[in-house]
Amino acid sequence: MTTATMKTTLTAAALAVLPLAGIPAAHAASWQADPGHTEVRVYYNHAGFSEQSIEFGEFTGTLHYSEGDVAGASADFVIPVASVVTGVEMFDNDLRGGTFFDVENYPEIRFVSTAVEQTGERNARVTGDLTIKDVTKPATFDVTLHNIGPHPVGQVFDFYKGTWLGITAVSEINRSEWNMGTFVPIGSDRVRIVINAELKAQE
Structure with missing residues (x-):
């Protein structure tokens, strides 16, 4: 998998608000992220001089949503920590090691949704349990729905036929609360966690 399959889909539970927003909802009960057009990035300030980011290149999980069943929407997603990429090999190794994520003992980051709240015509707030290392705490993502329906690329490639949706999900957390306070x-x-995802309905 590539950057794309990432967790961003975790906040895709915001799909549950689509019928309320007057946007045609799909009839599928589950959705999968397109690995070529999904990415998860984490932005941080570096010593007051610049904003830098890290990216995770792999993601697994499932979003469940059936048309009209807002309360029943759920998402459970996992990010393999070893997939972290910065473009600097030494930094990648530091992030995977005991100083930060400690991938040997804690190989996964997990998000499990617990609630979805509509906040606008194309916006929702998704709350859930975020587990990093041995700490599980609530986290909230603000989700923007960009589009839902047939994908225009489906006219060229069979993979893109069917019903799709595109979202951006954003959250802010204090990393020290997850035992990630080094430096x-x-x-x-x-x-700041930013997830961009295109997801395909699984009929």
């Missing part, structure tokens, strides 16, 4: 405040404690 704070040189690297900011507050980090």
